[in-house]
Amino acid sequence: xxxxxxxxxxxxxxxxxAFVTAAIAVLKPYVPVLxxxxxxxxxxxxxxxxxxxxxxxAVSIAxxxxxxxxxxxPTHTFALRDGANWAALAVFLVTAxxxxxxxxxxxxxxxxxxxxxxxxxxxxxxxTMKTAVLHAVSHDLRSPLTAIVAAASGLATPEVRLxxxxxxxLVATIRxxxxxxxxxxxxxxxxxxxxxxxxxxHTELWTADDLVYRALDQLGPGGERVVTALDADxxxxxxxxxxxxxxxxxxxxxxxxxxxxxxxVRVRVEPRGGELLLxxxxxxxxxAAADRDAVFxxxxxxxxxxxxxxxxxxxxxxxAEVNGGRVWSExxxxxxxxxALRV
Amino acid sequence: xxxxxxxxxxxxxxxxxxTSLRGAGYEVxxxxxxxxxxxxxxxxxxDAVILDLVxxxxxxxxVCRELRTWSSVPVIVLSVVGDESEKVAALDAGAxxxxxxxxxxxxxxxxxxxxxxxxxxxxEPVLEIGGLRVDLEARDVSVGGAPVQLTPHxxxxxxxxxxxxGKLLTHKTILREVWGEAYADESHYLxxxxxxxxxxLEPDPARPRYILTEPGAGYRLVDPLRAS
Numbered sequence: 204x205x206x207x208x209x210x211x212x213x214x215x216x217x218x219x220x221a222f223v224t225a226a227i228a229v230l231k232p233y234v235p236v237l238x239x240x241x242x243x244x245x246x247x248x249x250x251x252x253x254x255x256x257x258x259x260x261a262v263s264i265a266x267x268x269x270x271x272x273x274x275x276x277p278t279h280t281f282a283l284r285d286g287a288n289w290a291a292l293a294v295f296l297v298t299a300x301x302x303x304x305x306x307x308x309x310x311x312x313x314x315x316x317x318x319x320x321x322x323x324x325x326x327x328x329x330x331t332m333k334t335a336v337l338h339a340v341s342h343d344l345r346s347p348l349t350a351i352v353a354a355a356s357g358l359a360t361p362e363v364r365l366x367x368x369x370x371x372x373l374v375a376t377i378r379x380x381x382x383x384x385x386x387x388x389x390x391x392x393x394x395x396x397x398x399x400x401x402x403x404x405h406t407e408l409w410t411a412d413d414l415v416y417r418a419l420d421q422l423g424p425g426g427e428r429v430v431t432a433l434d435a436d437x438x439x440x441x442x443x444x445x446x447x448x449x450x451x452x453x454x455x456x457x458x459x460x461x462x463x464x465x466x467x468v469r470v471r472v473e474p475r476g477g478e479l480l481l482x483x484x485x486x487x488x489x490x491a492a493a494d495r496d497a498v499f500x501x502x503x504x505x506x507x508x509x510x511x512x513x514x515x516x517x518x519x520x521x522x523a524e525v526n527g528g529r530v531w532s533e534x535x536x537x538x539x540x541x542x543a544l545r546v
Numbered sequence: 547x548x549x550x551x552x553x554x555x556x557x558x559x560x561x562x563x564x565t566s567l568r569g570a571g572y573e574v575x576x577x578x579x580x581x582x583x584x585x586x587x588x589x590x591x592x593d594a595v596i597l598d599l600v601x602x603x604x605x606x607x608x609v610c611r612e613l614r615t616w617s618s619v620p621v622i623v624l625s626v627v628g629d630e631s632e633k634v635a636a637l638d639a640g641a642x643x644x645x646x647x648x649x650x651x652x653x654x655x656x657x658x659x660x661x662x663x664x665x666x667x668x669x670e671p672v673l674e675i676g677g678l679r680v681d682l683e684a685r686d687v688s689v690g691g692a693p694v695q696l697t698p699h700x701x702x703x704x705x706x707x708x709x710x711x712g713k714l715l716t717h718k719t720i721l722r723e724v725w726g727e728a729y730a731d732e733s734h735y736l737x738x739x740x741x742x743x744x745x746x747l748e749p750d751p752a753r754p755r756y757i758l759t760e761p762g763a764g765y766r767l768v769d770p771l772r773a774s
Contacts, residue, residue: 337628338628341626341628342600342626345626345647345648346556346558346559347558348647348648349556349559349647349648349649350556350558350559350561350562351648352648352649352650353559353562353563353566353648353649353650353651353654354562354565354566356566356649356650356651356652357562357565357566357569357651360566360570360650360651360652360655362570362652362655363566363569363570363651363655364569364570364571365565365569369565369568369569372561372565373562373565373566376558376561376562379558380558
């Protein structure tokens with residue numbers, strides 16, 4: 204028990220004993236005084252529940268002394284006149300101690316139950332989380348696999364007769380979905396590297412132009428929608444090019460995914476303070492204020508991304524941070540993410 | 547031309563299936579959401595539906611249940627490993643069969659043909675499935691020409707399976723049809739009767755060729771010659 208808490212307990216105990224004593228004094232003309240000793244339980248019980256057995260025992264003894272002093276003849280002394288009073292006092296003390304023991308036990312059991320409830324809730328949550336992660340990852344791996352198997356077996360099944368264009372179409376599907384699968388696996392590996400601290404950056408001096416061009420080169424379908432506004436005078440940055448490229452690709456992928464199909468995605472470079480800012484802006488709905496930080500948590504996906512694992516933004520932030528940079532979502536009615544790198 | 551409605555929210559899967567099914571001689575309609583699927587099924591009634599269980603706006607199971615309120619079109623659901631309970635729920639809701647992702651087009655076409663065949667009910671009073679012969683009027687059953695004695699419940703069970711040749715029937719569906727609503731959850735009942743039926747019908751009851759078990763889902767009766 205902390206010191207402050209104990210002080211409050213002692214004060215409350217003294218107050219409770221004084222209150223009951225006053226109450227008995229008021230009731231004395233109407234009720235036989237010997238039977239009113241039990242009223243002190245009203246002081247003992249709450250003290251036992253709130254501050255435990257030691258203070259409750261002290262309250263029991265204080266109550267006994269007060270009862271004796273004020274009400275048992277001869278009053279205003281701690282002496283006792285007859286045996287019946289002695290017996291009443293003894294019974295009172297024992298009752299008070301027993302009550303305080305029981306109350307303390309009840310309190311401890313309630314605390315234990317609360318702890319257990321908390322633990323089982325935590326367990327349940329981590330189970331739900333694991334299930335969600337498993338679902339998301341299996342969806343991300345299985346969707347491209349399903350498309351690949353369907354397209355490949357379509358090509359191989361004799362009873363399926365295909366035109367030249369159909370064959371090309373199925374082959375294109377296989378290639379595109381294999382690339383997608385590769386990106387999913389890459390993301391999972393990146394994330395596990397980041398989480399296990401195995402992502403030590405190999406930093407070199409790079410210009411913003413280089414970083415952006417490398418990222419554009421890696422971009423999947425839709426990359427032609429990206430419009431760049433670079434700054435030839437922007438200062439170079441000391442980063443791991445591979446990791447920053449992953450971060451940028453993921454930000455761009457995210458922008459392409461959550462904006463209208465034909466709309467442009469803009470990349471803009473801006474030196475500001477001691478940082479080089481890379482803005483990625485799209486014409487999508489943007490991120491709700493309440494979600495601006497949550498979108499960077501792994502295994503959390505936005506609307507319209509049915510069941511996907513949503514690892515991209517988590518990885519972007521992870522790689523930015525191991526390179527001493529930051530990633531955040533700018534407030535606004537359209538998508539706007541910023542990657543800030545230390546100059 | 548036979549028209550198939552394919553429902554999946556993954557554009558690449560949808561596209562691969564469309565191309566392959568068209569190549570196999572079917573006319574194909576596509577839908578990416580549950581809402582779209584129901585509208586499409588109402589406007590252009592398909593001969594069979596291939597339905598993904600996970601859609602952005604609804605569960606495939608609910609789409610299937612809704613569809614069943616006004617259509618008896620055969621439905622094959624696409625499920626994934628690990629979603630067994632959802633798969634059974636879809637079958638209970640009226641789906642005819644399921645296929646697990648990822649799947650080959652050959653297997654899908656075979657399931658589709660079986661589902662389409664079942665959709666044309668035969669008025670024949672005698673069902674012949676491989677060497678198995680069930681005379682629905684005389685309630686006579688024979689295997690390879692040899693008569694088989696069945697108890698009334700065994701006969702009802704066989705009749706239900708035979709009328710739905712090739713179709714996966716869930717435990718719940720069979721129990722409800724043969725024993726009544728009150729027995730819908732008494733799966734152990736069913737397991738006992740199925741093993742009795744197998745002992746009487748199957749050449750080797752330990753390696754059943756007619757009555758196949760779909761683990762965790764139900765049973766289906768197949769023609770051993772056609773099933774291989």
